[in-house]
Amino acid sequence: MICTVYQLGRIGYREAYYLQRQLLKQRASGCIGNTLLILEHPPTITIGKSGKLQNILVSQEQLQNSGISIVSTDRGGDVTYHGPGQLIGYPIIDLRDRGKNVRQYVHDIEEVIIRTLNDFGINSCRDRNHAGVWVKGEEIAAIGLRIKRWGTMHGFALNVNTDLEKFSLINPCGCSDIKATSCSRLLSREVLMEEVTTVLLAHFSEVFNFQMEIRASNLVGSLSC
Amino acid sequence: MDITKYKFTREHEWICLESNNVGKVGLTYYAQSHLGDIVFLDLPEPGGKVEQFGKLGEVESVKAVSDVLSPASGVIMESNQAAIDEPGLVNKDPYGDGWLVKLKLDNLAELDALMNKSDYDEFMRQCEESSEQE
Numbered sequence: 001m002i003c004t005v006y007q008l009g010r011i012g013y014r015e016a017y018y019l020q021r022q023l024l025k026q027r028a029s030g031c032i033g034n035t036l037l038i039l040e041h042p043p044t045i046t047i048g049k050s051g052k053l054q055n056i057l058v059s060q061e062q063l064q065n066s067g068i069s070i071v072s073t074d075r076g077g078d079v080t081y082h083g084p085g086q087l088i089g090y091p092i093i094d095l096r097d098r099g100k101n102v103r104q105y106v107h108d109i110e111e112v113i114i115r116t117l118n119d120f121g122i123n124s125c126r127d128r129n130h131a132g133v134w135v136k137g138e139e140i141a142a143i144g145l146r147i148k149r150w151g152t153m154h155g156f157a158l159n160v161n162t163d164l165e166k167f168s169l170i171n172p173c174g175c176s177d178i179k180a181t182s183c184s185r186l187l188s189r190e191v192l193m194e195e196v197t198t199v200l201l202a203h204f205s206e207v208f209n210f211q212m213e214i215r216a217s218n219l220v221g222s223l224s225c
Numbered sequence: 226m227d228i229t230k231y232k233f234t235r236e237h238e239w240i241c242l243e244s245n246n247v248g249k250v251g252l253t254y255y256a257q258s259h260l261g262d263i264v265f266l267d268l269p270e271p272g273g274k275v276e277q278f279g280k281l282g283e284v285e286s287v288k289a290v291s292d293v294l295s296p297a298s299g300v301i302m303e304s305n306q307a308a309i310d311e312p313g314l315v316n317k318d319p320y321g322d323g324w325l326v327k328l329k330l331d332n333l334a335e336l337d338a339l340m341n342k343s344d345y346d347e348f349m350r351q352c353e354e355s356s357e358q359e
Contacts (some may be wrong), residue, residue, distance in 0.1 A: 048288075048290075049265065049267070049283070049290050050264065050265040050285055051283060074290060075288075075290060076265075076285045076286070076287070076288040076289045078288045079290040099259070099352065100236075100237070100259065100292055101259045101261050102259060102261065102286065102287065102289050103258075103260060103261040103286070103287055104257055104259070105289075106261070106288065106289060108286045117336065130288075131287045131288040131289075132288070142288075143287075143288045143289075144288050144289075145288060145289035146289070146290045147290065147291040147292065148292055149292055149294075186278055
């Protein structure tokens with residue numbers, strides 16, 4: 001099975017959201033196949049479906065002054081931070097081809113990230129109680145998903161060289177005791193988004209058994225159907 | 226609970242008639258086990274209308290929000306407050322205390338499109354087989 005990949009660079013949260021909605025509709029009608037968006041967001045705090053505003057620890061005014069937008073969104077999970085240096089993947093795939101198994105899908109996404117980090121010499125694991133990927137009790141990748149009639153949107157956010165100070169503005173995932181980490185912090189060097197993306201796409205292909213086909217980013221959503 | 230009175234959808238919801246045209250609706254054991262620990266339910270208010278195989282509500286598990294579809298068309302009579310307060314009930318007792326809504330059916334004949342327990346078991350067996358082949 002083929003999975004088309006678009007690397008969109010830095011793109012606003014809402015813009016990426018509407019693009020996903022459009023692609024999900026097209027995926028559901030069978031007009032496009034499986035798709036993976038790779039991108040990063042400008043500084044944005046998002047609140048999931050069951051999230052609580054109290055998990056944002058500073059005022060809206062303070063956030064605005066520091067150029068961080070806040071968006072309520074329809075993914076699973078509580079509050080999270082997105083920003084430059086964080087590798088985001090939004091897979092638009094049909095879980096009817098994968099046993100309609102949401103838990104397995106989350107497990108597979110975690111597996112892609114664990115294998116990717118392993119190639120960089122970072123030993124990571126799952127946490128029984130929190131979806132995501134962890135290194136020594138600190139969260140390196142967050143997961144938040146929306147499944148609409150077995151089509152997927154939203155996805156994962158892996159901290160490559162994210163400004164970790166920004167996570168102190170929130171209780172990540174709604175827990176006050178969760179700390180975030182990144183590849184750059186763990187390896188004590190500047191890790192580039194490009195090098196992680198290449199490795200991640202290879203593992204995505206392996207875990208999901210997809211043949212990845214990279215297309216020019218200006219073609220995304222260009223199909224009219 | 227008499228499971229032979231339950232009817233099932235291909236999307237792993239169930240409906241069980243309680244009186245002439247009122248039925249309880251829930252998720253099957255298979256559905257809850259493939260969703261993982263359920264942490265949040267978004268169910269319609271009484272009076273809301275749903276269509277057969279249309280969206281009934283949303284369920285959140287393992288950081289994923291998924292649709293729940295309605296096994297039949299009708300009007301919502303009640304949603305299960307105990308399950309809204311403690312969504313883990315859907316995992317613990319999907320055919321009993323973990324029911325989702327009570328639905329007043331528009332058309333009983335719609336239930337003919339659903340599977341009974343033995344059909345559903347056979348359907349599940351085929352699902353498992355096809356996913357093993359992959």
